[in-house]
Amino acid sequence: MNIGEAARASGVSAKMIRYYEETGLIRPAARTAAGYRTYGERDAHELRFIRRARDLGFPVAEIAELLALWRDRSRKSADVKRLAAERAAEFRRKIAALEAMAKTLEHLAACCAGDDRPDCPILEELTGGNAGGAAASPDARAQ
Amino acid sequence: MNIGEAARASGVSAKMIRYYEETGLIRPAARTAAGYRTYGERDAHELRFIRRARDLGFPVAEIAELLALWRDRSRKSADVKRLAAERAAEFRRKIAALEAMAKTLEHLAACCAGDDRPDCPILEELTGGNAGGAAASPDARAQ
């Protein structure tokens, strides 16, 4: 399998496959005489695994842990469970922060006349007041 | 006010103040003969505004819009309201995606025995199955 085929088979872009190789997430692929990377079914499988884990929001660093556990036939399921639970908890925290921000913004939007006049409670809040009490903590900025 | 004082007064780090200046979000500060940036109360105010908007999750590009509206005495409150509503809607979308991911992970964790044995439904799901039907769309990766 070429890198392009592996990309189509796994849903990971060729660019990302090279990146994952470069950063050590996956092992360097075998090469043809001409220098082309070649992949087998097992590699495609691993890439698909990575893709799914990314879709579930695992950061690459954690996927490395998951991959190690995956490769280790004698792993303890508890280790995997812990990672999944931690990730889920982190999502819950993020969700709560985003929820607070959304509520604040919706509150501000609701208070705003939304007409042609210049007075706008949104800007007034932003200017100096406490932003609705729902403003997130300093490090909770999303995006 | 020095840049350090302005930073303390606004909650925006000196580093970020320079960055905002460099990228045109704020106007270049006046300088002393020695090249030190100086800030007035108005500048600190503006920085505080930026800080709050960041805390509410506005990307910098949008803060530029908000700032322009803020500076414009004849703005229409509707314009501001629209921005707030759009941002809130975006948060709602993000929340939904994260919610789906959290649910999937919690489901997987719940199915996992979490003991010393190697069989783990989490890894099996990641390997090939449909990841719980709650997996987010390709571009919904958080973080």
Place this chain on the structure above:
DNA sequence: CTTGACCTTGCCATTGTGGGAAGCCCCATC
């Protein structure tokens, strides 16, 4: 043999933030 699709590497950009180095400046204290 040509052509087009594919591969290679390498560099740049993104977003927002932090870290650090090298060098200059200001103020207080001795």
Place this chain on the structure above:
DNA sequence: GATGGGGCTTCCCACAATGGCAAGGTCAAG
């Protein structure tokens, strides 16, 4: 007046993860 510490300046590097582009080599079909 000298000296020291802390603050300021600029510039470069780094992160995470991804996309894009360019120059050049390669493969396979016509």
